[in-house]
Structures are given as C-alpha cells and as structure tokens.
Amino acid sequence: MLNEKQQMQSLNDRLATYLDKVRTLEATNKDLENKLKNFRTSKVVSRDFTLYQEQLQPLRDQIIAAIIENSRLALKIGNAQQAAEDFRKKYETEYLIRQTVEADILNLKSLKEEYDSHQTSNNQEVEALKKEIEEMTKQHGKSVSILKEEMSGTVSVDVTTTESPDLKQILDDLRAEYEDIVRSNKQELEMWFNKQVETKQAAAIQETDVSESSKIEVTELHHQHQSLQTEMDTLLVSKGALEDNLAAVNGRYQMELHRYAALVGTMEGELVSIRNSITSQSEDYRSLLNIKEKLEKEIAMYRQLLEGVELGTGGASSAV
Template structure:
C-alpha cells in the first residue's frame, strides 16, 4: 500500500506529542548526519523512548530521501518517516530502507535501523543515534558502543547501502526504460492509427485516358485489318487453287487437242493413201480400157482381113458387155468407197471441229478466267501491300505508345519501390523497437526478481530483528504499542 504524506504528518504529530526531547539533537547535531550519510539521523531517536516524532521524521525522512533517493515504488522517502519505516515495499515505503533496514523493530525504540541494524529495542532510552556517533539524550537502553556484533551490523549496513545504490540505479534505469517504452508505444499507436498518405493520380489518369482510348482504338483497328488480311489471304488461296485447277484442265485440253491433231494427221494420211489408191485404180481402169480397145481393134482388123466362113459355133461372150459390167461394178464400188470415205471423213472432221470448237471455248473461258484471276490477284496484292504498310505504321505507333507507357510504368514502379523501401524501414524500425521493448521487459523481469530477492533478504533480517526484540524488557511492550499505532495510521 502506498504511503501517504498526510498520514506521515499525523504520525509525526503524534510522536512529537509523545516524545519531544530528541528533536533538536536529531535535526541539529551534524555528527548524526555525518555518521549515517543522510541516514536516519542520530539523536533523533534518543530521548523519550521511540524517539521524537520530529526526530524520526527529520532523521529518517531526510535519510530516506537523501540516502536512497527514492522508494521502491516511486513514493516519497519522507513517507517512511511518518510511517513504520519497515513497511518495506508497501506502496512507496521502501524509504524505510534508507540508511539501513528501515523502521523500528519494536515500537518505542525509534530510529532503529538507521544506525546499522536494529533500533533501540526499548522504550524510553533510545538507541541513541547511529552506531559509533552520539548517544541518546536520556541514556538509552544500550550505549552507543554497548551492543555486541557491531562489526557485523556495520557490514550489514554497507551491504544494505550497496544494495540501495544498485536498486536506485536499477530503478532509474527502469524509469528511463519505461519512459522509452511509453514513447515507443505512443509512436506505434500513432503509426497504427495514422493513415498511409496515398498519392493522387487523378491528373495522370485524366492524361492517360485519351491515350488509353487511342491504344484501344488502334488495337481494334489492327484486329480489323488483321481480319481483312486473313480474309484476303484465304480468298487468294481459293483463287490460287482455282487457278491451279483450271491450269491443269487447260493442260489436259491442250493434250487432247494435240492428240486430235495427231489423229487428224493420221486421217489425212489415210485419206491421201485412199486418194492415191483411187487414182491408181482409175489409171488401171483407163489402162485396161485402153488395152481392151486395142484388143478389140486388133480383133476387128483380123476379122476383116480373113475369109468369112460360116461355121456353126457357139456364141462367144460379149467382152464389151463384160468389160462394161466390170467397169460399172468397179465404178459402183469406187463410188461407194468414196462416199463412205467422204462420209467418214466428214464425220471425223465435224467431230474434231466440234471438239476443237469446244476446246477453244473452254480455253478462251479459261484464259478469260485466268486473266480475271490475275487481275484480282494483282488488286489483292496491292491492297495487301497497302494494308501491310498501314499495319507497319500502326505497329510503330503502338510500339511508341508502349515505350512511353513502359517508361511511365518504370517510373511508377520506382516510386512504389521507394515507398516500399520506406515502409520496410519503418517495419524494421518497429521490429527493432519491439525487440528493444522485449529486452526491456526481460530486464524489468530480472529487476523485479532481484527486488523480490532483496525483499526476501530484508524480510529475513526483519524476522531476525523481531526475534531479538522479544528478549527486551517491558519497555518493548510500550514500543510495540506505539508501533502498532503507527501501522494503523499508515494503513
């Protein structure tokens, strides 16, 4: 429980009313302060048993504030003077430890531990100041040099002062670390609650919107041109296939025409040979007719030059008639052959002419179609060249736009990298501060453990002093009563 100065004042007032003889000496005798180094003060505990309240306050309170520099919990050193002094660690009562152990072990014997170990375990006769300095005003229960084991108590006092100094250093460090921790927590809280400043890219977006629309339009136009080019290529492939098919048909027709020409030449050769045969037959007929006339004339001459003798003989065949019949028969055969040959020739000629006319028509139509396809191919080639040029221009524009936007993207990426670096540094700072905070917590836990150990040590000393005070005479009872009253006031 923290010690309150108001209660200390009331206790001081009570002690002043009860024991007032040692006040002047406790506050004015410089030897008391010199012996304890700002401890409980010497003569303040003398006279009047427990020591004057003012003596206790003056000696002890000042001793706590000066010797210890502060209590365990940060309370006022003077609070110990008004209280028990041995309320070690309750609230800010660590000040009782200043100068030694703190508070009186026994009520009326005041000042106790200020001199080294235990106060005067007795009532009226105070312990008389600190060890080795002045005696009590009224002659204490013991003289200043009458207590045995003084070297042990002085050694205990030095250890206590050393522990007090270390504890004061630790507490200062703890307060510093707590202040630093609080500052870091405030910074962390501000960092968590503060919003990240975002940059306004509205102006850039307004500038980029028309460019983005142009890029989209260029992409759409490029797609449309690519579609047209694809359609033109497909049409060109179709026309190429048609051209190749028609070219094959033309080659086939030309081959047929060549075959028909060779066949016509063969027919012409046959006709020529037949005409020659007809001419040969005509010549043969003429030769035979001429020979027959000569034979007839010879026979007539022979018959006219001979004597006619009527001789009954069989009629001789009429050679003329026979020749005429033969001539007529051969002429008929020649006419029929000629007619058949002419008819066959005419049929062949008509067939070949019809085929030639048909092939000519097909060839002409093929030529016309090939010409048209060639014109279409040229027009499509020209259109494709134009589209390729337009495509190249659009690709150059697109590349320029992409380069420009790439530069903008790199710039934004660099900006983002810078911001990420700043954020990373902040995170690293937070991490290091968190690590420091954990280290401070560890140090604080170690200090708390050391304080607990120190408290146990002091409680052990207090228990030992309590055992010693039980061996004192009846004045101890009076002192105990006063001490209980002091505790009641403190609580």
C-alpha cells in the same frame, strides 16, 4: 564560501550550456517538424496519381485503339487470304479444263491426220485403178486391132462361128464396177469422217466456249487476286506500322511507369530517412529534456542551498 560560489558558477555555466543545447535542439526539432509537415503534404500530393492518370489515359486509349485496329487488320488479312485461296482453287480447276480442251484438240488433229492418210491411200488406189483401166484399154485396143487384121485376111467365114464377146463392154463394166467400189468406199469414208468431225467440232465448240468463259473468268480472278494481294500487302504494311507504333507507345508507357516508380521509390526513401532522423532527434530531445529536468532539479536544490547560505550569512551579520 569560495568553493560554494565556484560550484554555483560552474553549475550556472553548465546550465547555460545545456539551455543553449536545448534551444538548439528545439530549433532543430521545429525545423524537422516543418520538414516532416511539408513532406507529408507533398507526399499526399505525390500519392495522388490523378495527374498521372490523366497523362496516361491517352496512352491507354491509343494502345486499346491499336489493339482493335490490329485485330481488324488481322481479320481482314485472313479474309483476303481465304479469298485468294478460293481464287487459286478456281484457277486450278479452269487450268485442268483448259488441259482437257487442249487434249481434245490434239485428238481432233490426230483424227484429221488419219483422215488425210486414208484419203491419200484412197487417192493412190484410185490412181492405180485408173492406170490398170488404161492398161486394160490399151490391151483391148491391141486385141481389137489383131482381130480386125485376122478378120480382114480371112477368105471364108464360118457361118456357124459364134459371136466373140465384146471386150470393150466387159472393160467398161469392170471400170464402172471399180468406180462404184471406189465411190462407195470414198462416200463411206467421207461420211464416217464428217460424222467424227461434226461430233468433235460440237464438243470442241462447247469446250471452246467453256474455255473462253474460263479464260475470261481466270483473267478476272487473276486481276482480283492481284488487287487482293496489293490490298493485303498494304494491310501488312499498315499492320507493321501499327505494331511499331504500339511498341513505341508501350515503350514510352513503360518508361513513364519506371520514372514514376523511381520517383515514388526516391520519395519513400526520403520519407524513411526523415522518419529515422526525426526518431533520432526525438530521442536526443527526450534525452536533453531529461538532462534539463535534472539540471532544473539541481538548480532548485542549489537555490535552496544559496538561500540557506544567504540566510546564514545575514544572521551572522546581525549578530555581529
């Protein structure tokens, strides 16, 4: 009888212990269910990227605007480079024209020098002819003086003697002939030179006009080239700034994406951990439920035994 009571007491203690464990596990399970419910709710919110999309949309718009602006600047720079190339070709053409004009001017200078040389040579010839005429005049004077002396010293004169030639007339004729030759040569040379000068002057005037207009156009092209170069430098600086801004925006965008990805990864890890914990707790809970069922069966059996013992004891007491 004592052993049965001790067994019952032991069973009651075990039952109380198991019931405490069951209540503890139920509380833990309920807490885990609440955590899971809260996590699922927060997970649904975290899965909703509407807020992130609203934050990222301005960044996307900035990136698209920067790409469009970069393309526009690249096109404008290409056009400026093409215009600068055209101006460079025009400048080279005008430079060649200028070199041609300068070469023609040098040719005119050489022609002038040649004319001056011919004129100097003709002047020398004229001077030589003048000296020769003067010498001949002197000789003529001397001859006339000698003849006069001879004629004054002669007593009789032969009537049949022919008249001596007039040397002065001969010299005058010779001088006139030389002067005509010199004058003719000088006129021909002057006509040839004037014709050459007129031709070259007309060409030089035309080329000078072309050169002046070319210089003006080259100056304008140079100013336009400088203006385009300045504009292109400004555009390049703007392009660099936009590229830096685009890189910074991309960097921030990538950092935000990495942060969100890390946050999602962390939350997914927590979810996996909670699921594993819930699975483990569920297994423990099912194990405890099985133990509880076994204990309840044992308790029921012991109650039946106790009731049987009490009935037996009561019958014995009545019999006494």
